Amino acid sequence: MHKPDTNEGTRLWPVTLASVMLILCAWEAASRRAGSPEYFLGPLEIVGAAVARLVHGDVLEPAVRSISRAFGGFALGGALGVALGLLSGVSRTVRDLFDVPQAFVHAIPKISLFPAVAVWLGFTDTSRILIIALSCFFPAYLNAMSGALGINPRYLWLSRNNEVSRLASFFQVVLPASLLRTMVGLRISLMVAFILMVATEVVGHSDGLGTIVMESYQEGDYRQMYAAILYIALAGYLSNLALESVARRLCRGQAMEFGG
């Protein structure tokens, strides 16, 4: 006799919580030790700084700017990536059309294109969103394509058997059947959006959370620097959580592969 699998479904909250607490306590203790450098901040100090900024009220505006750039780029690049990826998975012609340009651009670190875009559009939100969108495109595109390519061919036979048009079949069968893989791609895209959000805010004249990190570093205000980093982490974590819950709902019945 063995216990029912606790690994699936419910998470072991005490274990998760205990390990997080352990790390935080060790960190806090190390930061308080005599002789540790002034720039080595403990978690309590960082949270204190973050709360102070929030109370002060000057964190909301840059945070909103940053997050709207990340989401704007994610929405644009993700949507385009999913649409073209699914089409590439279904149609040989579309796949051949995009394969070489896609592979070529994919190989370029997108941040290196930022100055090139800035030549045209300046260091503006438009160019930032464009760079973020471009980066988000690839994980979305590649995963959606592989999802569509991996569909059980019998599903498409079912469509033909029911005399369903190719267009209707795309929305009713191909899209949901590739959803699991597509959502994995989108989750990668979302994380990439946050990376590129910070990267595009550090380069050139900007504002936003990434800029605060960079400026605080230059001014030697490490409390403020870590506070901004904490906000970035929080925004990334919460948006990932939101996307995951959307994915879970959309993939009901086939969501077994999602980790806790």
Add this chain to the structure above:
Amino acid sequence: MLSVNSVVKKFRRGSHVVHALGPVDLQIRQGEFVTILGPSGCGKTTLLHMLGGFESPTSGAVEINGQAVTAPSRKLGMVFQEATLFPWKTVLQNIAWPIEQRGVRRAEALDRATEYLDKVGLHRFGKAYPSELSGGMRQRAALARTLAMQPEVLLMDEPFGALDAQTREEMQEELTRVWQASGLTVVFITHDIPEAIFLGDRVVVLGGKPGTVMEDCAIDLPRPRTSATKSHPKVLEYRSHLWELIRRASAA
């Protein structure tokens, strides 16, 4: 009436052509239950795919009521070896799907789907997702979904092949019951001799290379068939006769 007129199927494999099947001639009357029996590799699945319009014969033709079958259609409902239910839909939604595709509104389609759910004895599982069902229940749901297409002919490709022995026998009895009430024509592929005898009005033995009809054997057992039919004295005769044929078919 479903008729197969000197159908031949050849595949191109690399540089040479493989003659897989035929010529095959077969006449299946309306409402008849025909099982096609043969060793693996005899081309029985290919034949079924051609009956359904999913593959086209190299020469010859398949006709339903005098009309050539050139593409898949609702008239010819397929049941595959794996249930292939949509995992993102509940069982009831899966069964309602073919009804919706005929232009019926969703609410009404779901309503009608319930009838088919009842027919296969799954009324308590409409809200379950396919991943929550056993293999036998999934196959029942797949049968209900195909029935919901309102086809004239059911084409079944070893649908019980992946089930355990007991579930398999239950499903066979279930299928004869459903078929008897529906008046459908059924073409059922199998490599299992007792299954072919129990289900069929006729057992068509396919064998050889290329695969051809080796024998068209009428099964004269009383209807409705139940578990008692399996111990009918004639079953044993049919079984040894078909065994002999299959052995020769495999050797060929």
